[in-house]
Amino acid sequence: MNETFTADKNGYYGEFGGAFVPEMLRQNVELLRVVYHQIIESAEFQKEFTGLLRNYAGRPSPLSFANRLSDKYGAKIYLKREDLNHTGSHKINNTIGQIILARNMGKTRIIAETGAGQHGVATATVCALMGLECVVYMGETDMVRQEPNVKRMEMLGARVVPVTSGNKTLKDATNEALRDWICNPVNTFYIIGSVVGPHPYPDLVARFQSVISEELLSQLREAEGTEDPGYILACVGGGSNAAGIFYHYINRKNVRLIGVEAAGEGVNTGLTAATIAVGETGIIHGSKTLVMQNEDGQITEPYSISAGLDYPGVGPIHAWLARTGRADYLNVTDKEALAAAYELTRLEGIIPALESAHALAALGKLKVNKTDIIVVNVSGRGDKDMQAYFEAKT
Amino acid sequence: MNRIDKLFQSKKQNILSIYFTAGFPSLIDTFRTIQELDKAGVDMIEIGMPFSDPVADGQVIQRSSEKALSNGMTIKLLFKQLAWVRETTDLPLILMGYINPVFKFGMKNFLHKCQKTGIDGIIIPDLPVEEYRVSYEALFEKYNIFNIFLISPQTPEERITYLDSVSKGFLYMVSIAATTGTINNFDESQITYFKKVNDLKLKTPRLIGFGISNNETFIQACNFANGAIIGSSFIRALNGNGTLPENIHGFIRKIRG
Numbered sequence: 245m246n247e248t249f250t251a252d253k254n255g256y257y258g259e260f261g262g263a264f265v266p267e268m269l270r271q272n273v274e275l276l277r278v279v280y281h282q283i284i285e286s287a288e289f290q291k292e293f294t295g296l297l298r299n300y301a302g303r304p305s306p307l308s309f310a311n312r313l314s315d316k317y318g319a320k321i322y323l324k325r326e327d328l329n330h331t332g333s334h335k336i337n338n339t340i341g342q343i344i345l346a347r348n349m350g351k352t353r354i355i356a357e358t359g360a361g362q363h364g365v366a367t368a369t370v371c372a373l374m375g376l377e378c379v380v381y382m383g384e385t386d387m388v389r390q391e392p393n394v395k396r397m398e399m400l401g402a403r404v405v406p407v408t409s410g411n412k413t414l415k416d417a418t419n420e421a422l423r424d425w426i427c428n429p430v431n432t433f434y435i436i437g438s439v440v441g442p443h444p445y446p447d448l449v450a451r452f453q454s455v456i457s458e459e460l461l462s463q464l465r466e467a468e469g470t471e472d473p474g475y476i477l478a479c480v481g482g483g484s485n486a487a488g489i490f491y492h493y494i495n496r497k498n499v500r501l502i503g504v505e506a507a508g509e510g511v512n513t514g515l516t517a518a519t520i521a522v523g524e525t526g527i528i529h530g531s532k533t534l535v536m537q538n539e540d541g542q543i544t545e546p547y548s549i550s551a552g553l554d555y556p557g558v559g560p561i562h563a564w565l566a567r568t569g570r571a572d573y574l575n576v577t578d579k580e581a582l583a584a585a586y587e588l589t590r591l592e593g594i595i596p597a598l599e600s601a602h603a604l605a606a607l608g609k610l611k612v613n614k615t616d617i618i619v620v621n622v623s624g625r626g627d628k629d630m631q632a633y634f635e636a637k638t
Numbered sequence: 639m640n641r642i643d644k645l646f647q648s649k650k651q652n653i654l655s656i657y658f659t660a661g662f663p664s665l666i667d668t669f670r671t672i673q674e675l676d677k678a679g680v681d682m683i684e685i686g687m688p689f690s691d692p693v694a695d696g697q698v699i700q701r702s703s704e705k706a707l708s709n710g711m712t713i714k715l716l717f718k719q720l721a722w723v724r725e726t727t728d729l730p731l732i733l734m735g736y737i738n739p740v741f742k743f744g745m746k747n748f749l750h751k752c753q754k755t756g757i758d759g760i761i762i763p764d765l766p767v768e769e770y771r772v773s774y775e776a777l778f779e780k781y782n783i784f785n786i787f788l789i790s791p792q793t794p795e796e797r798i799t800y801l802d803s804v805s806k807g808f809l810y811m812v813s814i815a816a817t818t819g820t821i822n823n824f825d826e827s828q829i830t831y832f833k834k835v836n837d838l839k840l841k842t843p844r845l846i847g848f849g850i851s852n853n854e855t856f857i858q859a860c861n862f863a864n865g866a867i868i869g870s871s872f873i874r875a876l877n878g879n880g881t882l883p884e885n886i887h888g889f890i891r892k893i894r895g
Contacts, residue, residue, distance in 0.1 A: 254768070264737055266694045266763035267788040268815060270797075409700065415691065422693045429792050429815045527738045527764070528691070540712040541742030542690040 249494045249565065255443020258567065260560035263442035265530045268426045272434075273530075277444040279349050284451065289344060296340045297455060300373070301330045303337075305456075307463040307619070312591040319474075319612040322467070322619045324460060324489060327596060333624030334453060334485045335366035339435055341452035343370040346433035353377045353432045357421040359386055359414030359481065360552035360599060361393025362624055363437030368402035378402040381420040383412035386551045393628050411545040414481070414555045418529050438482025439559030442530030446487075446559050453488025460619060461492055468617055475500045475610065478621040479602040480573065481517070481553035483562040485623035490571065501571035503562060504606045506548035510577055517546035518575040519558040520566045528557040534566070549578035549632060550598040552624075576605040582636040584608075585626060597624030598632060641730040641758045642784055642807040645681060646843045646864065653865025654856070654893065655682035655845055656872050657734060659702040660719070661711030662688075663876055668719045669726075671876075674883050676727040678890040681865065683727075684761065685720075687713055687735030694763045696819035698870040713743050717751045724756040732786065734761040745774055749781040759784035759807050767801060786810050791831045795838070802840040811835060811863060813848040819870025821849040824858055832862035853895035868893065 255261045263273055283289045297303040306325045314321045326334035339356075346354060354371050356378070358364030364380040371378035380397055384406045387394050397404050410416040418440075425434045439446040439453075461471045476493060478486035480503040493499045509515035511522055519534050526535030528543060536544045536556035548554040565571035576584075581598060584605035589595045596604060600623045612618065626633065645653065656675055660668045668685070675683050688703035688711050695703070716733075723731065733752065740748050740762060752760070760783055765774075770785055778785050784807035789798050792815060802809065813828050814821055824832075832846065846859040847867035859866035875889035876882070 262769060264764045264766065264769065267766075267793060268694065268763075268790045268812060270766065270790075271792040271794065410690070419691050419693050423696075423817050426694060427816045427820065524742075527736075527741060529693075530764070535738070537738065537742060539742070540714070541739030542707060543738070 249561065249570065251443060251447040255447065257560050257564035260531070260533050260563040261443055261446060262532050263530055264527045264532065265442045266426070268429070269422070272425065272429050273442050275349065276345070280345060280444050280448050283345070283348060292344055293341055297337065301336045301340060302328065303455065304459040304463070305329055307460065307467060309467065310592050313588065316591065317607050317612065318614050319616040319618050321607070322464070322473070322617065323592070323594070324456060324619055324621045326456065326485060327594065327600065327622045327625035331362070331366045331369050332627060333362040333366065333597065334456060334488060335363045335437060336369065337455055337488065338437065338449050338452040338484060339363070339366040339370045341448070342433070342435045343374055343376070346376070346435070347374060349433065351431060351433035353379070353428065354435055355379045355381070355421050355424050355432055356435045356437060357381045357414065357417040358437060359417065359554060360550065360597070361386065361390040361397065361628060362552060362597070364402070364404070365393050365396050365400070367435050368397040368400035371402065372400045379424065380404050381407050381417040381424070383407045383414060383417050385412040386414065386417070389632070390551050390628050413551065415543065415546070422529065438484040439487045439561055440482040440529055440531060440557060446531065446561055449484050450487040450491060450561060453484050454491035456485070456488035456621065457490065457492035460489065464617070464619070472496055472499050473617040473619045475502060475616065475618040476621070477502045477504060477603045477606055477618065479504045479553060479599045479623060480558060480562055481506065481555045481599065482557070483559040485621050487559060487561055489619070489621045490565070494570065501565065502606060503571055503573045504602045505573055505575040506550050506553035506581070506602055507575035507577045508547040508549070511575055515547040517548035517554050517556070519556060520562065520573040521575050523556070523558070531557070531560050533560040533563040534558055550581065550602065552597070552599040553602060574606050574609055576602045580605040582633070585633060594622065595626035596622050597626050598629045600624055640782060640784060640807065641728070642682070645730050646808060649681065650864055652860050653681045653845060655684060655865065655867045656680050657684040657686055657867060657869035658872060658876065659686040659688055659699065659706050660716050661706035661709045662702045662873070663705065665709040665711060667882060668716065669723065670882055671886065672723060673726050674886040675890070676729055678887050679894070680729070680890060682730045682732065684732045684734045684867065685716070687716060687733055687739060689736040689739055692736060694817055696817040696870060698819040698873050702873045713739055713748070717755055720755045730758045731756065732759040732761055733757055737762050737765045746777055749777050749783050752783050753781040757783065759786050761786045761810060763788055767804065771804070788812055789835070791815055798835065798838060798840070802842050805842040808843040808845050808864070809840065810867065811844045811846045813846050816848060818848060822851045823855055824849060836862050853893055856893050857895070
């Protein structure tokens, strides 16, 4: 089996990926691919990108040794603190990269989809920074459950457009953003928030997020004298924070990569968003990947308490990592995630995002030794989830 | 000979192709709608296979797709509904939909069923020509089903020429950068685009779609192509107050003028 984990020239990871877009979007995607490949390696781009990551987003994000959590699970647990980035999650890494691309392409209007609102906030933020118009599509269901982020986006000057189709969540917001792009192909740049969508998006989002694993190499070397942990844990909705923290470790086979999906009420209940667990090969939002679908090939509605993981597809890179067995994918229920969020808060004084709480909940599912080093990606902070946390407590 | 080729050989102008969503307004309307369109004198029929996430479609076709799916429409059922369709019409018939349901059904199985049913062509907007040629072209040829390609105002000239060279049947010329059903007439820039493509002297016949809603826009489109495709406006007409035949015949009369 082909075990290359970077996209080939057509955007394929093994059998997954590609660019299944209607002709109306073809030219947009093609121009993006050309410009991306032209400038990504250039010194000028890298200088601006890394400069903004450091001086604006606050990178590098710390690697915190979790003392009491380590005691509890009997292993050496480190937390990669993406929650401490400006805007409160890893999403800013990607939006900084894409906004520079957009500006280089002369685009004046930015659109984005968002689930939990973290990508929407990160997009609205870089648009304010660059003085560009910003429109964010967000499902109505998500606007209710992540209301603080709606307010933040509006304060940042973005227009948040409620999406009322389907389950009114991330998938539907993505549909609407794609329709906007079809209607505004010339002046508009679509900043996709995860390693999903047509080529080159999965590849470029993974590249921008790979700053996470790049930092981890040196941070772990300093802390433990080795670059390689035994395990890396990250939650997976579309899979951008996981792709980012896996990136430099994909060819280091001694490091176990573990993605954690949202089981919702449970993978066999029909109320789940664990695409790798229950999905089959299909095409969603321009990419061939694993998709939750019925026997007629209609996309089925996902469910998770976490708006950021509530998606019926998954990035093609993860479909391929799963298919080849290079990474393992576990899943965690709403209840387990809520308990893990409380546990981290009480043991370490860190309130994680509901999404990241899924990765933390998987700690209890590993068989580990005292000397094992485990790195958990705390992809975001929990400010936006206070309502869910309060409700869970009562 | 494929019925699409036969049509374009015998008729060069004012070709009217109508799109409707299978299983809409009622599940049982698929067959009746085809019969009535045939009687009303249209030249070709595009039968829409509803999909849960139709990203290239505007509100009207989104709603009709949702309704059809909630009525219980599936590809499997569609082939059953169309089993005897060749007893009632000789018009070219095209199935139009998104790639995922077809992929799930299995392309080979799908094309085999199309051939047995008497379907002449397929339009799958999110199956790009590159994927088609690598994975499916041989199958389409084996079953003598035409895969119809789209061009849009964003398509560069050399790509239009390329699509023309690999096309069979006709080219579906999208009139504007938009989803379906979002405009009701043409402006200056569209006319310029129509003229530009007309001047390329392509080998493949062209039908213009998106934005044709009345006799005036139909005639305009026909001035720059072999004819036109109407979808959203027709779906709106199906929601009208009359009986199904009344709504259909009334609409086609209005378009033909």
